[in-house]
Amino acid sequence: MAKYQVVFVRHGQSQWNLENKFTGWVDVPLSEQGVIEAKEAGAVLKEQGFKFDEAFTSVLKRAIKTCNIILEESDQEFIPVVKDYRLNERMYGALAGLDKKETVEKHGAEQVHIWRRSYDIPPPACEKDHPYHPSKSPWAASIPEDKLPATESLKLTLERVLPYWDEVIVPEIKAGKKVLIAAHGNSIRAILKYLDDISEEVIPALDVPTGVPLFYEFDENMKPIKQEGAAEHLSGRYLIDEETLKAKIEEVKNQTKAK
Numbered sequence: 001m002a003k004y005q006v007v008f009v010r011h012g013q014s015q016w017n018l019e020n021k022f023t024g025w026v027d028v029p030l031s032e033q034g035v036i037e038a039k040e041a042g043a044v045l046k047e048q049g050f051k052f053d054e055a056f057t058s059v060l061k062r063a064i065k066t067c068n069i070i071l072e073e074s075d076q077e078f079i080p081v082v083k084d085y086r087l088n089e090r091m092y093g094a095l096a097g098l099d100k101k102e103t104v105e106k107h108g109a110e111q112v113h114i115w116r117r118s119y120d121i122p123p124p125a126c127e128k129d130h131p132y133h134p135s136k137s138p139w140a141a142s143i144p145e146d147k148l149p150a151t152e153s154l155k156l157t158l159e160r161v162l163p164y165w166d167e168v169i170v171p172e173i174k175a176g177k178k179v180l181i182a183a184h185g186n187s188i189r190a191i192l193k194y195l196d197d198i199s200e201e202v203i204p205a206l207d208v209p210t211g212v213p214l215f216y217e218f219d220e221n222m223k224p225i226k227q228e229g230a231a232e233h234l235s236g237r238y239l240i241d242e243e244t245l246k247a248k249i250e251e252v253k254n255q256t257k258a259k
């Protein structure tokens with residue numbers, strides 16, 4: 001029987017999603033389209049009667065803004081919002097700031113797919129003097145230096161996100177709180193891999209669309225309950241029609257397809 005509920009949402013389209021650049025920990029804003037997506041996500045949640053007691057987000061403004069817009073649109077701005085770098089996007093290493101298609105032209109589609117979607121192969125590390133090294137971000141001072149990654153695979157992202165899920169978010173859920181998690185494509189993929197026990201062979205096929213709420217229910221042991229209309233490989237379902245969902249997932253996949 002369903003006992004707990006969680007809604008995940010990847011931030012709306014960011015300025016660098018629009019410009020098709022690898023982003024990771026670079027703190028770029030939402031694009032105009034991203035703001036619209038966040039508003040739509042909030043409207044759907046309101047329409048379907050979702051109420052939250054607490055929200056969790058990263059320290060990156062595209063996720064924070066998405067979270068705030070959703071809460072504003074659904075009349076729930078009063079709830080506490082907890083920000084933590086452990087929900088950040090995976091750190092994209094030396095690829096941060098590079099055009100995704102130009103990177104394919106330079107290194108080949110196969111190599112870029114490995115960097116983007118393999119489980120345990122990280123992109124090349126970024127040096128300390130890289131313009132987007134995380135030590136240069138304004139919130140870096142609040143993070144232990146040894147926790148500032150020079151690059152991250154999905155596996156390393158999972159090793160960062162999972163303790164936060166287990167030690168901070170799950171106890172809140174088990175205390176009866178309804179939780180919204182506004183995060184990033186790869187930090188959400190990491191949690192979903194864990195929740196739905198997705199294999200290393202299958203995880204490269206999983207893409208998370210921008211700005212679409214993903215609804216999960218769990219039993220008393222925090223085991224996900226398969227929803228009617230669940231998305232491929234997942235127990236949860238996206239709160240959007242299938243055709244729009246397909247188009248939005250395709251958009252993510254197409255970021256590295258030939259021009």
Ligand SMILES: O=C(O)[C@H](O)COP(=O)(O)O
Binds near residue numbers: 022023025116185255
């Ligand atoms: O950090 C980024 O570039 C994106 O938000 C996620 O990128 P990906 O879909 O290429 O992993």
